[in-house]
Amino acid sequence: MLSPFWNVFVITLVLVNIFACLWLIRFANRRKKDEVAAGEATGHVWDEDLVELNNPLPRWWLWMFYLSIIFGLGYLVLYPGLGNFAGTLGWTQASQHQAEVDAARAKYGPLFESLAAREITDLATDPKALGVGRRLFLNNCAQCHGSDGQGARNFPNLADNAWLWGGSPEAIKKSIMEGRTGMMPGWSAALGGEEGVTQVTEYVLSLSGRQHNAELAELGKPRFMLCSACHGPAGKGNPMLGAPDLTDKAWVHGASRGLIAANVANGVGGVMPAHKEFLGEEKVHILTAYVYSLSANP
Ligand code: HEC
Ligand code: HEC
Numbered sequence: 001m002l003s004p005f006w007n008v009f010v011i012t013l014v015l016v017n018i019f020a021c022l023w024l025i026r027f028a029n030r031r032k033k034d035e036v037a038a039g040e041a042t043g044h045v046w047d048e049d050l051v052e053l054n055n056p057l058p059r060w061w062l063w064m065f066y067l068s069i070i071f072g073l074g075y076l077v078l079y080p081g082l083g084n085f086a087g088t089l090g091w092t093q094a095s096q097h098q099a100e101v102d103a104a105r106a107k108y109g110p111l112f113e114s115l116a117a118r119e120i121t122d123l124a125t126d127p128k129a130l131g132v133g134r135r136l137f138l139n140n141c142a143q144c145h146g147s148d149g150q151g152a153r154n155f156p157n158l159a160d161n162a163w164l165w166g167g168s169p170e171a172i173k174k175s176i177m178e179g180r181t182g183m184m185p186g187w188s189a190a191l192g193g194e195e196g197v198t199q200v201t202e203y204v205l206s207l208s209g210r211q212h213n214a215e216l217a218e219l220g221k222p223r224f225m226l227c228s229a230c231h232g233p234a235g236k237g238n239p240m241l242g243a244p245d246l247t248d249k250a251w252v253h254g255a256s257r258g259l260i261a262a263n264v265a266n267g268v269g270g271v272m273p274a275h276k277e278f279l280g281e282e283k284v285h286i287l288t289a290y291v292y293s294l295s296a297n298p
Contacts, residue, residue: 007083014082018072025065029057116282120169123289133290136283140275149294153254154270159294162250166239167295173288177281179274182242186267187226194265196223201261207235207247 002010036042036054044052079087086092115129123129138147144155151157156164164182165175191197203220205212224235230243237245244252253259253268275284 002084009083011083011085014076018069021065022069025057025062029062112282112286116285120173120285120289120292123286124293129286130290130293133286133293136279136287137290140279141287149291151252154252154268156252156270157250158291160250161295162245162248163239164237164242164244164252167292169288169292171239172291173284175272176284176287176291177274177276180242180272181269182271183269184230184243184263184267186265188265190226191223191264196220197261197265200224200227201257201264204235204246204260204264205257208249 038054038056040054042052042054046052076082076085077087078089079091081087111132115123115132118126118129123133137145137149141149145151145158146155149158150160156162161167163171165171165180187200188194188197191200199216199220200223201220202212202216203218203224206214206217227235230241231237231246232243235246237243244250251260252270253263275287279287
């Protein structure tokens with residue numbers, strides 16, 4: 001609601017503008033008609049030989065102008081526009097939005113309900129359910145996880161078999177419903193600076209069978225004690241903490257030697273927002289089946 005001053009200000013501004021347009025067009029039209037005959041030169045010359053003729057505004061153009069003024073006034077009677085006046089139709093943005101939401105719910109509600117009543121493993125092999133899940137995914141998840149679910153740097157790939165928080169239907173559903181916050185602090189100081197970071201990085205590379213410096217990796221191995229609290233003694237990860245398996249080929253935060261070293265030194269983290277309130281359990285259930293179907297699991 002506008003305060004009384006702004007209310008009057010807006011109403012005055014709108015009406016003065018409309019009537020000023022009306023006045024302007026009548027004024028501009030009449031003056032020339034009075035002074036010079038139609039089609040004659042008005043006496044205005046530019047750039048030596050550019051002459052203005054008094055050609056009256058075309059009738060259809062004038063009428064369009066008048067009609068748009070009438071339309072504008074009619075609009076202001078029916079819809080909100082004149083300060084606090086709500087318009088005789090009582091239309092609001094909020095009521096239109098609510099009506100659309102209600103219509104969509106009435107149309108798709110039964111479909112979501114019937115899909116949500118089925119097992120996730122069952123939905124994950126049903127092309128129709130996956131079609132619905134895919135559309136939900138494109139609208140709500142693709143901006144972070146990519147349209148094919150393959151993720152990007154710092155956003156985990158959902159289409160492989162490597163999971164931070166677990167790949168069972170229950171774990172995936174929990175990730176989507178409640179969100180996840182993964183956090184690893186930097187280890188630069190605890191590892192005694194760059195040398196320690198380099199050694200443990202070579203050891204991490206050796207875990208997934210990548211090309212590495214065996215001598216440095218050997219020195220990094222005892223340092224990995226520090227890491228095993230979360231990543232496990234063998235580096236297999238821990239889904240309770242969202243700590244990734246370091247022995248597979250999947251990397252969330254970058255696969256190159258330089259990025260791995262930087263991540264170990266400085267730490268990494270990620271936040272998966274909770275979708276329980278926003279989407280509701282039925283849609284999350286269908287999405288879970290879609291995500292589950294992306295990896296080789298089913
Ligand atoms: C307190 C638990 C904890 C400890 C201790 C820990 N990490 Fe992590 N680490 C994590 C978590 C959690 C993540 C994933 C963070 C995220 O993205 O949400 C992670 C991610 C990583 C990554 C990135 C993996 C990827 O896919 O990009 C590397 C590399 C890594 N850790 C190596 C180490 C090394 C080496 C150590 C020991 C020096 C270590 N971590 C110690 C919890 C830990
Ligand atoms: C704002 C970006 C963002 C959006 C939107 C988003 N996610 Fe995530 N998601 C993430 C991040 C970041 C992580 C990793 C969290 C961590 O580091 O532990 C994640 C993790 C996950 C995980 C766990 C992955 C694992 O390896 O355990 C699942 C499952 C998931 N997201 C599914 C979804 C689905 C389905 C949607 C759509 C409803 C969605 N996400 C929307 C950013 C997002």
